[in-house]
Amino acid sequence: MNSAPPLGHGQGQHINRPPLFNGEYYSSWKTRIEDFIQDEDYKIWVRITNGPLIPTNTDSKGKKVPKPTENYGEADYKMLGKNAKAKCILVCGLIPDEFNHISSCTSAKQIWDTLKNAHEGNLKTYEMNVDKRGEGNKEKNLGFKATESDKSDINDDDLTLIRRNFKKFFKRGLNSAKKKKTPPKKEKIAEKPQDRGCFKCGQTDYQIKDCPMWEVEWKKGRAEKEKKEFLNKKKNKKKNKQCMQLGE
Template sequence: MTIFIQALDYNLWDLIVDGPNLPTVTLENGDVTPKPRNTYDDNDRRRVKINAKAKHIIICAINSNDFNRISSCISAKEIMLVHDYEMFTMNENEDIKSMFSRFTNIINALQALDKTYSNSEMVRKILRCLPKSWMSKVTTIEEAKNLNILPLEDLLGSLMTHELSMQKKDDEEEKEKKKKKIVALKSSLIEDSEDDDENEELALITRKFKKFLASKKKFGGKPNKKIYQKGESSKLEEIICFECNKPGHYKSDCPRLKKKDLLKKKKKKAMIATWDDRDESSSDEDSSEEVAQLALMALEEEEEEKTMR
């Protein structure tokens, strides 16, 4: 709107800022009053015409509600100031002191144009311009105070006190948030450290297990049959069994070890049969036969060992 008016005629903007600059006369008692229209000269008519042009531009740019508020204004400057007063609100991140300073500037400029508002009107205007975060305080003031007689300075002091308490509360909440962030960060670091320790332990176990498998493959694994088929019998002859101390096979393929395993299985069967309570007579006979077989197998095994030695 400022650029639009300046582009049309910069004298219009000067009139709004410095105005109203309407023709006036000074009475004998020193009072200044508007000059009667029938006494206008050419210069007076030019000044009145510029003011009317500025009013016309502003009125065309506002809605019907705003027009009802400023229709009684005489000058273009008064229209702008009344519009600023009606649309006044507290800006985002603005403190009470700065907001009240802007409001006072508008009120003082209107008073210079003989446009005044009562104390109760200004108090209610200040309460209406506060944001939603102040609604609880506004409700408290409206219920506890008589707005018709509440001085504007007392309202300012009450709002500034509440503002300080809000800032203190916000600071405490911010400190609490920072503490929670620090605790969460420490917890995360501890968890990461524990994970690293577990990973290191797992890696150590893995390395030991691989080492164990390598040693088992070297000393106790089965021979590769493909190697034997290629005729490399010299390697097979170099292999010594840890069970019978004979060359040509590993411990896992030792016939002596297999025979021991068979003997253990039979001993186990004999023990099961001994403790069977279903048929005591048959159990005794089977047990005696089994013991005899085991004794015979033990003697054969001892003879074989002597022969091998």
């Protein structure tokens, strides 16, 4: 809420001017304007609360009817003058924004009631909300007091038992949390049995690494290599012999 003082409160109020209402602090302004009007003329205040007085005549049936303006007397004009002054005091105590709310009102009572409904309605709503919040805080405080009073009835043995149970419960909660965090074990995929036997020679008594064909092939390859080396040496020896003969 705005903590600034109402408009016109900086250096006090002038007793010859109505207090100004700036749209805030309605309760404060309401009290001050009542005092101002009652001090000015209490009859004017009655016109605001009860409504304006209208000059009337009594017809042949005994009913009061509005008096024609051409028949007004001095007392009638004084009566209407107080109605006008009551309205003027209220209007002069409003800023333009607040005046716009009551510009269509034709009497001081209508102005007063319009302002009251507009601002006291908001105030009551605010107070109701504050009361509800206060009741909620009271319930919290009562609950807190009740727990404190309950604690006073617990002896040392009960406290020890409560601590033990709490520790067990706390450890159980940690263990369950760890179990939950542990990822599920993957199921081992059954390994396919290796095909038995040697696909090189077709025998089933041993695997390919133990196949005797490896040794046969190795020996065969070595014999061919030795044969090639022997032929190459022989060929080279023959060439060398021919070269020597040509040299002679």
